[in-house]
Amino acid sequence: MPRIAGVAAAFPPRSYPQSEITELLGPIITNNPTKMALVRRLHANSKVDRRHLVMPYDWYKDSDLNFTLANNTFIVAAVDLAEEAVQGALDKAGLVPSDVDFIVFTSVTGISAPSVDALLALRMGFRSDVKRMPMFGLGCVAGAAGIARVNDYLCGHPGEVGLLISVELCSLTVQRGDDSMGNLVASGLFGDGSAAVVMVGAERARGMPVTGPDVIDTRSRLYPGTREVLGFNPSESGFRIVLTAGVADVIDEHFDNDVVGLLTEHRLGVSDIEVWMAHPGGPRVLNSFSSALGLPEGALDVSWKSMAEKGNMSSASILHVLAETLELQRFGQGDLGLLFALGPGVCAEIVLLKWPEAAGQ
Template sequence: MSRIAAVAPVLPEFAYPQDEITAAIAPLLTADSSTSRAVLKRLHAACGVRTRHLAIPLDRYRDLDSFDTANDLFITLGTDLAERALRDALNAAGLAPRDVDFILFTSVTGISAPSIDALLVARLGMRRDVKRVPVFGLGCVAGAAGIARVHDYLAGHPGDVGVLVSVELCSLTLQHGDDSVANLVSSALFGDGATAVVMVGDERAAAMGPVGPDVVATRSCLYPDTEGVLGWDIGGSGFRIVLSANLADVVERHLGEDVADLLAAHELKIRDIPTWVAHTGGPRILQAAARSLDLPDGALDLSWRSLERVGNLSSSGVLHVLADTLARGDQLPGEPGVLFAQGPGICAELVLLRWPDED
């Protein structure tokens, strides 16, 4: 097993009510089409989001009309957010940057070479021999997948410290003049944020004590014939959203069975799980997940509240919910939990957690 030692969510300083964002971006997306603007307002009002944090001030998005400009901002601002998150997480875990042996970085809203994880090494004073894996393309699932892959590394390096860093500046992918339903939904739902997660192997965890939940097991799921349901079309204007209306149907059809299979290997059933950490995919996704798992009312409340407060943060979404879960602190020693997210593919990543017994 590995143990989650700390989770540090961070947000950009610019926060706006949803209706203010709607009013500002409507003319950027819909030109003079009254019908499109009515659809946009309806989608923005119905997506369960009340506020969002944005990478830049709202009035600057009218000038954000090239991929070059947007990606330069992603590198500059994303590195700043990543540094904040990782410093906070290491401080919370009582560790120093030089303690980090492995770093997995993920984002799907910008690209950089050298990657942002490489830029963090000098900024934070990490060792030159730190192992790095930058990941692009997993999208919203990468928060859960990142925990799973750091866990895989720590299984072979039980004395090491591994960190996951997620940066998603979704607003920088804004597509001017695109009034497709997929783009209007995207403009309503996604926010900006970052998260760092510090994890330690078994040997290191024994020395630190029960600071957070153990990762017991993980499961990866890739569903056939769903490649066109979710993702990006990447071209001259940058990242153009691909988002099918049947995404929620895929989640509802597969999630329950996959979670049941993961739990069965550990002699657990869905009804045995009191703590659920779900990606904030949007109202339809959260509803589909609850139906597929046959969850009681309130089981995904923290995900709903995070969606309302900051929107869908792509790979950072489930990690912000994890931070809220740890802050709530109502889990009992030995209690299990499940963290899950979905992403392009369509794929899902499931993580079985267990809160450690008190020594």
């Protein structure tokens, strides 16, 4: 079974309290006093205390900002943040860039060709024969999906090393003059950040200290009839958010069946899972996860903490939750964990984990 060997997150140096971000973004989004009052209420109820912004506070006030400038800013900043996260994850795994055989890079907040992983590989000294697979369009689910796809690769290449990289600079996608409900809600939730996960195949893992769990199994789901629930609509001003209350409805209707189905295949139940890692998509999303699965109080505390301190960082958030979980908790041999996220489609990705002997020691 492939193993998670190192996880690290990286953030822009600027972090602002939610109240300051409200007063920054509100006037950019709307000049309607009624809508501005709604912005303040939505932000105050988001359970987000502060967020990182990739650019200085005043940069966002520039009325001449456009998609070209925002995307060029993304490319430069994404490579820097990815380098910090990747180096941190490699250090935790006791590996170097030349050890990496396969890279998955994901983002939904900027585009680049050559892709960010190619620019990073040249900067950090990855081998010239490293295999790369950039992913775009998976949104918030991509952190969990990336772990699953690297796992798929390592199942067929058990002696190799895989690397997942996520960079999401959500503040660069804020739409000026868009006072739609989706944009108002999103302006109070999303933050900027990066994360990286180093994984090793079963053969490679035998010669390494245990620093993380094995991936036991994964499950992917795409829910019909949910296309308009969540996503981005590209426009001349960039990526316009599509965000509705239907995300929680999808969880309520489908998610428990998919989790139970995966666990049943391994003769497990919800009560057998000791460690829960949910994508912090927002208060209603986390509450729906807990309710749908009947989770005990406190099961998603790390997800709530991540959302409060960093906001929803799209695909990077579930990887930050994973990093925080590995840092904050102690694990015993045989402990089971479940990591999951939802994204545009609507789709879900679920990853079943197990801590092997010597985990956390």
